[in-house]
Amino acid sequence: MTETRAFLSVRDLYVRFDTEDGVVQAVDGLDFELERGRTLGIVGESGSGKSVTNLAVLGLHDRRRTEIRGEILLDGQELTGAPEPTLEKLRGNKMAMIFQDSLTALSPYYTVGRQIAEPFRKHTGASRREARQRAVEMLDKVGIPHAALRADDYPHQFSGGMRQRAMIAMALVCDPELLIADEPTTALDVTVQAQILDLLKDLQQQTGSSIILITHDLGVVAHTVDELLVMYAGRAVERGTVREVLRSPxxxxxxxxxxxxxxxASDVEEPLxxxxxxxxxxxxxxxxxxxxxxxxxxxxxxxxxxxxxxxxxxxxxxxxxxxxxxxxxxxxxxxxxxxxx
Structure with missing residues (x-):
């Protein structure tokens, strides 16, 4: 009988960084799986290994300074140790990431529309005109008003919430099957935060993509994810459905x-x-x-x-x-x- 595997399967993952002070054991024997069309939340304090894990999935660590061991399978394809050209074909196409700080993730030298169009041209071979049309379409889909005009603006001309929406548009422009969202609502007010989370859920329903949501905020994941993984010191310390973990940790x-x-219900004077x-x-x-x-x-x-x-x-x-x-x-x-x- 053939063993069936999840869409994303991470097995016994170790990530080590060489530094002047010694070897940082950033991820220490991590296991998890993610099925198609499902959302996995990864929570924990800063430094618990959440982002390091997902950068390893995308192959974005500097190989000269990083040791990565273990198995990372995306739809049956091994990513650990895969050649860079192979990973480049997958990044932005089959898998994509919404980075935590949209202001630094977007280049200040190019218009927002051009930055969204670039991965679409690279992975589909579309013409410059077709790629611009796709960029405008994506900006409109993520709720940017007057998308055709705003596509010619630079990132500094967008508000924080609009930049985050532009980052989502860039990540989704090629309809990736795996979307990793690293603190996508950090530093946004609660109204925009709710809009971003609703947008991710709507787009997932339309495309059937799998999502990993990285956050330190249990309130964010409560109504957003299906499964929850709690990380501490580079290890997974608890997992289950979001209902199980939050109701019976x-x-x-x-x-x-x-x-x-x-x-x-707490007294406002009561300390946390x-x-x-x-x-x-x-x-x-x-x-x-x-x-x-x-x-x-x-x-x-x-x-x-x-x-x-x-x-x-x-x-x-x-x-x-x-x-x-x-x-x-x-x-x-x-x-x-x-x-x-």
Whole structure:
């Protein structure tokens, strides 16, 4: 019987950077899958490996300074170690990315329309006229008013929300099957944020694309993604459907993320509850569970297991934690959930 694979499959992924201070262990044995037409949310604090992982999928790391091991399969095609010409044919065509900072991602020297048209010409062989028409069409699709006129503007002439929409238009101009959105709503007001997220959902329904949404904001993913992957110190510590993870989280780090969010029912004078401590240095990650220096539940595990033994993330729904399933459920129900309200 032939094994069926997900559209995107990442297996045992390691990403290492050589620096003057030592080797940064940015991604440490990561596994995940994404089916066609589905949306995967990847959440975690800054430095948890979210963006590094997806830059590895796109093949955008500097190969001279980066070691990448593991398996990255896109529709059955191996991307790890693939030649640069192969990746260039895929980037912007079969897979594309919406970068976090649209102002720096867009070139100040070229008009917005020209930058959207360029990948379309490269991957389809369209004429300059056809590519411009496609660029105007995409600007109109993402909600830019007077698209034919605004296509001749430069990025600095667009507002922050409009630049983000232009970035989405550029990423989608070739109808990619995989779209990676890296903090696409950072620094945008909540109204524009909601519009951007609705736009991504509408475009996914039209094209059937798969989406990876990278964010640190659990509120953003709550009504946007299908599956959720929680990352910490370059590792996946919890995964499941978005409903499972947000309603019945199992990992103490996920409990901390949820507890640090403001709530409408809370007293305005009540301080937020941050995750204690700071993320570990990826130059020298702690042994065992990387979260144990910040975790309040190591005593429930007993002994030095949290400090010496790396917990494994089970297949499917689960958390990489030494607490038993019963301990996870009981602790959340009795200690964490009452605080969340």
């Amino acid at each position: 199992r990992h103490p780090y996920t409990w901390g993320l949820l507890g640090s969010m403001p709530r409408l 509850t941050p995750v204690p401590g700071t993320p570990p240095s990826l130059l020298a990650p702690p042994p065992g569970c990387p979260f144990h220096p910040r975790c309040a539940f190591t005593a429930a595990v007993g002994g030095d297991r949290c400090r010496t033994e790396r917990p494994r993330l089970p297949a499917g729904r689960g958390a990489a934690c030494h607490l038993t399933d019963d301990q996870q459920r009981t602790t959340f129900a009795e200690q964490i959930k009452p605080r969340l309200g």
